[in-house]
Amino acid sequence: MTSTTKTLPLPPVVERLQTREKNPICIICVGMAGSGKTSLVNRIQESLEEDLDQSAYCVNLDPATLSLPYEASIDIRDTINYKEVMKQHKLGPNGAIMTSLNLFTTKFDQVMGILERRAYPDEQETTTTEQTPNPPMDYIIIDTPGQIEAFTWSASGSIMSESLASAFPTVLCFVVDTARCASSPNTFMSNMLYACSMLYRTRLPLVVVFNKTDVVSHEFCLEWMRDYEAFQKALDEVSDSSGFYGSLTRSLSMALDEFYSTFANACGVSAMTGNGMDEFWTTVRKAAEQDFALDYIEDLKSRIDEQQARNQAIARSDIRRLQRDLEEESTK
Numbered sequence: 001m002t003s004t005t006k007t008l009p010l011p012p013v014v015e016r017l018q019t020r021e022k023n024p025i026c027i028i029c030v031g032m033a034g035s036g037k038t039s040l041v042n043r044i045q046e047s048l049e050e051d052l053d054q055s056a057y058c059v060n061l062d063p064a065t066l067s068l069p070y071e072a073s074i075d076i077r078d079t080i081n082y083k084e085v086m087k088q089h090k091l092g093p094n095g096a097i098m099t100s101l102n103l104f105t106t107k108f109d110q111v112m113g114i115l116e117r118r119a120y121p122d123e124q125e126t127t128t129t130e131q132t133p134n135p136p137m138d139y140i141i142i143d144t145p146g147q148i149e150a151f152t153w154s155a156s157g158s159i160m161s162e163s164l165a166s167a168f169p170t171v172l173c174f175v176v177d178t179a180r181c182a183s184s185p186n187t188f189m190s191n192m193l194y195a196c197s198m199l200y201r202t203r204l205p206l207v208v209v210f211n212k213t214d215v216v217s218h219e220f221c222l223e224w225m226r227d228y229e230a231f232q233k234a235l236d237e238v239s240d241s242s243g244f245y246g247s248l249t250r251s252l253s254m255a256l257d258e259f260y261s262t263f264a265n266a267c268g269v270s271a272m273t274g275n276g277m278d279e280f281w282t283t284v285r286k287a288a289e290q291d292f293a294l295d296y297i298e299d300l301k302s303r304i305d306e307q308q309a310r311n312q313a314i315a316r317s318d319i320r321r322l323q324r325d326l327e328e329e330s331t332k
């Protein structure tokens, strides 16, 4: 007897990458509080619209922000009242951000509907009474809450990033406050560990964006990523390298070496002055056109195959159990 399990469908992005010459790139900006995510989204929008003559569709997912410097096409604050969430659910600020994101996730299929209609107007059924659709957008930019874990460690964050990556080539931009790393190699390493854990969790191509390069150049960060010895030297200068702490730090930075050499694309920008945006676009495009379109999709296909094999194994074992039960029943 052969088992009949349904073949798992590939997400639409797979076919779009094969059949379309151009797909909008989705950039999800994450990073520690105050690293400059919102300022970077603003700079990205300006750079696209004013310098590159391309369109940016910005989405704000921070319910607690008071004002935005950029124009958000979709804003979580239009549907979720953060202060009301605090009051009604008797929550503190972080819990309220988490709950607001969870509430918004329940409507995220509508957000995806809007984004897909704007990105691929030709895939939509149109009626003669409808107006001519806007031209397809070039980039979708997602601004996430200041409390990084609200997005990165929540189910809602995973659902939203997976939904976006199932429809568009998607890149994660991990924004780092370069000035804060300059005085502390430990802060640099904490940032890199966080970036690495995000890659591990989402598997999406990652671009480490060293921001605030108008304050200090990011060259020292690139050197620490390239040269293990140089980073150890910097660490030795600020902390005791002997004992448990020193050995833990060395082991962690050795583990990060693989992350730096294989997975992390990096560039430096100043969201304030716009310096470094050319390199930013080259790095983001490479991450979308190579790392997403080849590596991420390959990995996604093998995960779907594995899931398919697991489903088939479960179906076979269910059938065997059923056959046994029937045989036992007939011998009674």
Ligand SMILES: Nc1nc2c(ncn2[C@@H]2O[C@H](COP(=O)(O)OP(=O)(O)OP(=O)(O)O)[C@@H](O)[C@H]2O)c(=O)[nH]1
Pocket: 031, 032, 033, 034, 035, 036, 037, 038, 039, 040, 062, 144, 145, 146, 147, 211, 212, 213, 214, 215, 269, 270, 271, 272, 273
């Ligand atoms: N000098 C300098 N300051 C910057 C730059 N980018 C952002 N800032 C400043 O850093 C602070 C935080 O910037 P935001 O853009 O609000 O950072 P964020 O990560 O969105 O902040 P939260 O969402 O509140 O965590 C602000 O005072 C910005 O003016 C930059 O490139 N250079």
